[in-house]
Amino acid sequence: MRLNILNRLLVVPTRKACNIRGLAERPRVRFAPSPTGYLHLGGLRTALYNYLFAKSQNGVFILRIEDTDQTRKVEGSVDALINDLEWAGIEYHEGPGKNTECGPYIQSERLPIYQEHIAELLKNGSAYKCFCTERRLNVLRRDAVKSQRIPKYDNKCRSLSEQEIKDKINAGIPYCIRFKLTSECQTFEDMIFGGIAYDVSMNEGDPVLMKSDGFPTYHFANVVDDHLMAITHVLRGVEWQISTTKHLLIYKAFGWTPPRFGHLPLIVNADGTKLSKRQSDVKVEDYKTKGIYSLALVNYITLSGGGFDHVPGAGVRIKSMEDLAQEFQIDRISSRPSRLNPDLLEECNRLEIKRQLQDEQLSKQLSSKLEKLIVEKYPEQNKNVTEEHIKSVLNWATARVTRIEDLTSSEFGFLWILPSNAPTNFDRDLLIKLIESLGEMERFDQEYLKDRLREFSSSNNVKFPVLMKTLRSVLSGLKEGPGVAEMMSLLGKAQSLDRIKAVIR
Template sequence: MKLLSPIGYFILPYRCLTSKSPRVRFAPSPTGYLHLGGLRTALYNKLFAKSHKGSLILRIEDTDQTRKVGGSVDALVHDLQWAGIQCDEGPGIGGKHGPYIQSERLEIYQKYISKLLDNGTAYRCFCTERRLNLLRRDAMRTHSIPKYDNRCRNLSFGEVKEKLKAGTPNCIRFKLTSDCQYFEDLIFGGIAYDVSLNEGDPVLMKSDGFPTYHFANVVDDYLMGISHVLRGVEWQISTTKHLLIYKAFGWKPPKFGHLPLIVNADGTKLSKRQSDVKVEDYRRKGVYPLALVNYITLSGGGFDHVPGAGIRLKSMEELAEEFQLQKISSHPSRLNPELLDECNKLEIRRRLRDEKESRALVATLQQLVKCSYPEQKLNVSSDHVRAVLEWATTRISRLEELVSDKYGFLWILPSNTDKAEINKELLEQLIPVLESLSNYDQIHIKQYLREFCTKNNVKFPIVMKMLRSVLSGLAEGPGVAEMMQLLGKQQSLLRIKTYIK
């Protein structure tokens, strides 16, 4: 047994998981957007349930009404569905263990808080907020741990009755015992912690009639038949408190596993102020669901990744088949943005190979081009767009890159207004040369253009500059031969012929 800190927190050796048909849950608070850590938690719960033929329950934990953000539940459900994470029970889905929104379960919590009051493991606390603030200030002044002094725990039955009769506001607290609780964390191994060393009796039911997270969490997990709780490591320290509440009810607790933090590549903590924290931001930037899901699994462990084998995009079914809790590292998961780019690139290739999805890909890019160049004459034919996509799969990781200024030549048909430094006769002589090319790739195009310049006694850079102007009307961009290969023989010749008319 290894002591990690002087507050009674231990980590012991890991033991194996055994379960036949688990029920797991993703239980976010509707306080805003779904962030990357929340998506990872939902994903790993889904993969765990799917790999064991179990069920994933979505539960909305909105007991803190002051932090609730309007519309966040719908946005959260939309993000989950976008990512391909389908829940088996929950709001809008149904199930026999509902309601699945905690603010709709208040009568249930009142029923179960009464059980703890009756068996003496909970009590009413009448301390005012002013007194609690004074306790915190005193603790800070003496450099001690701020915690409730359990004053109301010892009130007599008569004193409680008198205060209730007077209408004195009260909350309900749980009687912590000096009991070092132990549990096997499915990821971190054995954990032992005496919560009473650092906390006073915690509030279970607030004075407004709403339960705290700790109480509602335990009651709901039990009533909904949750067998395994997979959640962020920030809740690990609270688990022993939850175990004491399970013990007070006489209930068997679920198994617990805590997922490590997700951090930046340099080890710094992700910030909500960063643009790459919201799932919504990834979607807006052109990241595909399967790419984001694979990116998370590459950063978070739980799968076999052979070093040097490269990245392979896996379906949700494949990920579920490979997922193993014991392979999740207890170390923080470092994000590598380069892996995300590679995953998105692979997803574009995969979609191009699927007939239905490739049509949608073409349509999306056509719309992007039209919106990016509303005043220009464009070439956005399906064949041309598809050819561009095939060419671009090794060059870009987001479709949006193809409508940047760098690739404007792909879509904008050059104007005939500026004919300075254009030798029409030379272009006319070049047309049959290009028409005769059987291998229309940039190596052969460049070779034939050099031979043409030598034969006609004209400098190669001059012809390149002239062709760039005719083909794109742009001063910069890819090499002319590469540009001609991308445009294709037919489109290249059409642009040259149109220009010299």
């Protein structure tokens, strides 16, 4: 006779819970993702706002991994998720690898805890064993759809007698455990959306709390863990708002005081369409590999989602995590969907590059990164990659590019390597005179060069546009791009002269 897995697990030793009363003296929030793949932008926003809330209130930020659906678990995703959070500057106080008395923080390691609490609900009559097969449930769904009714469980097993339950268990019939929904409208004050009221029993049958394999459902584990971890505030996506009324009924069945709830609005595209996880631009990993800096992405999210005093017309400013935490106000979060503006992200990244250049240590790291990119992009060519030249280009580039990687593109390749398509139809004598003239210059800044080149063209009876076209080709091999005087100033006097001399030899 096959013994139901859940029946075996229901007999468990009592575990000591953490000291809730002592912990709840400080605000405690959590980010509780499922390890089903990559961390996407919506998940990062949820983690960030929980982190900033905790930081602003001198509270505790917890990372909890909700992996009760083992069929969707992706190997390595927990490590990847933690790495993404660390990259973004989001540090958790409690969680995997930082266990305290409220651990473990991975739900699949907390099964005995859920068994204790499901036994409590069975004992007080708030839950019951359901033996309905998947086949019967499918028939109910099909009939409901055919009759244009809301598909929901008909609560059949709620009325089973004690003897019927014993007979089914003895027969080895698998069962799950369902929660008895009450027909009452639950209300709560959403910290972002205001008053919410909903009668979940109008649209759902009794929900499953514990599956036949001994694993809890999201709704049950979520409530138990939030209570035992002394969570005081729950900030999560608006898609969970209606489920909150179901969770409140479970809190009531245990006699527990629920935390306060706030639901973050949807993140949508600029045109209002919903972001898709299949899009290549919603993964945090994609932003990292495309040259977006963590603080730029963090500021981009806050600029799109509210929660801060952004003064209209004041422009964009990159704020540190400390600044963001000090300014964070949960009542400033808009309930309207957060529209993403890709141009704003590029501006944030440009400003972050500029900010890093003003820090000596970060500036050196940027220079090293750019030097590595140049060597990788142009491995065979002779390169001009001195530290002074790289720093000069980086300072110049803050007004022109939004990503360091752009500086190794074909448009800016002239900054590092000699042009491969130098012109052949040029006035050799004119260039020799130009070399002499440039060599005598004590200054080599853009404005000074522009004036001297114009004087040179006039005194040598050559049209200025023709001279500029020739010089652009000699210096860069490009037909268009930055101004010639700007190019020469960036390349420096020695490099500019060397390039002109190279074509007349």
